[in-house]
Amino acid sequence: MSAGGYVGRFAPSPTGRLHMGSLLSAVASFCDARHHGGRWLVRMEDLDPPREVAGAADDILRTLEAFGLHWDGEVLYQSDRDEAYIEALEKLVRMGRAYGCACTRKELEGHSVYPGNCSRGIVGGRPARSVRFRIGGGAWSWIDAVQGQQRFDSGDIGDYVVRRADGLWAYQLAVVVDDLDQGITHVVRGADLLDSTPKQMALREVLSSGSQTMCWAHAPMLVNAGGQKLSKQTFAAPVRPSKAPELILRALEMLGQSMPTEESRTDWVANGDVAAVLDRAVAQWNLDAVSASAIHWQGEGHP
Numbered sequence: 015m016s017a018g019g020y021v022g023r024f025a026p027s028p029t030g031r032l033h034m035g036s037l038l039s040a041v042a043s044f045c046d047a048r049h050h051g052g053r054w055l056v057r058m059e060d061l062d063p064p065r066e067v068a069g070a071a072d073d074i075l076r077t078l079e080a081f082g083l084h085w086d087g088e089v090l091y092q093s094d095r096d097e098a099y100i101e102a103l104e105k106l107v108r109m110g111r112a113y114g115c116a117c118t119r120k121e122l123e124g125h126s127v128y129p130g131n132c133s134r135g136i137v138g139g140r141p142a143r144s145v146r147f148r149i150g151g152g153a154w155s156w157i158d159a160v161q162g163q164q165r166f167d168s169g170d171i172g173d174y175v176v177r178r179a180d181g182l183w184a185y186q187l188a189v190v191v192d193d194l195d196q197g198i199t200h201v202v203r204g205a206d207l208l209d210s211t212p213k214q215m216a217l218r219e220v221l222s223s224g225s226q227t228m229c230w231a232h233a234p235m236l237v238n239a240g241g242q243k244l245s246k247q248t249f250a251a252p253v254r255p256s257k258a259p260e261l262i263l264r265a266l267e268m269l270g271q272s273m274p275t276e277e278s279r280t281d282w283v284a285n286g287d288v289a290a291v292l293d294r295a296v297a298q299w300n301l302d303a304v305s306a307s308a309i310h311w312q313g314e315g316h317p
Contacts, residue, residue: 020052028070031252035244049299080255082288114142127172159231166212270303
């Protein structure tokens with residue numbers, strides 16, 4: 015694929031302010047796209063109003079700008095995409111690849127993979143609560159640019175929800191529809207989403223008739239002292255724009271990138287020169303240097 019055909023994206027959820035784990039993924043995605051002369055899009059995954067924090071979407075965008083991570087085009091908001099998701103779901107139903115499911119969470123306790131209770135029709139005249147994608151048979155394998163060879167069988171995944179019981183769109187459907195519509199060619203994101211990749215690959219094959227391919231790279235997760243993923247749920251502190259050059263340099267170091275001289279680092283941090291940090295990072299970017307292993311993070315300045 016030519017450099018001009020590269021389209022990457024960063025897709026945060028507005029459930030809180032941007033933290034270091036999200037910044038690490040954003041920096042990796044941005045640098046990979048810019049290094050290849052590609053476009054870098056921002057998509058706001060605002061599909062879950064009960065979990066969203068008022069003002070978080072705008073705060074995330076302002077933070078990205080403060081860190082010099084400027085995107086191309088307009089920000090896409092998933093909350094505006096209802097018609098596209100309806101069209102995709104209707105297509106799946108027509109193809110026999112989606113069906114109604116009446117199962118409750120209590121009924122599915124103890125099952126890591128959906129057991130297929132409603133895959134041949136709902137028994138007993140119960141109303142459908144959610145809609146599931148019929149994954150079918152087969153396996154999905156790919157070489158992840160960071161995590162290496164991956165393989166998942168359909169039996170490891172099972173039929174999964176594409177429209178939730180509360181009527182909200184499920185992440186897996188929305189992300190695939192948006193990636194296809196935006197022409198995304200490369201996804202660089204956190205390793206916590208590695209297990210979502212075969213689900214998205216399976217759905218892409220159906221919705222795109224297998225005509226579009228994707229390159230995947232799952233950067234290492236940041237974890238706290240207890241080994242938990244750095245996230246809003248584990249009370250990860252938001253990144254501070256006043257520390258932008260320092261934190262971007264820390265992210266690049268954790269991503270295994272070659273570092274500038276100490277003199278340059280000191281100068282850029284002292285002068286708040288985000289542009290200089292990113293210009294060098296993009297020019298020197300090496301995805302092959304990114305480690306697959308999780309990284310412990312104890313706060314600003316402490317890997």
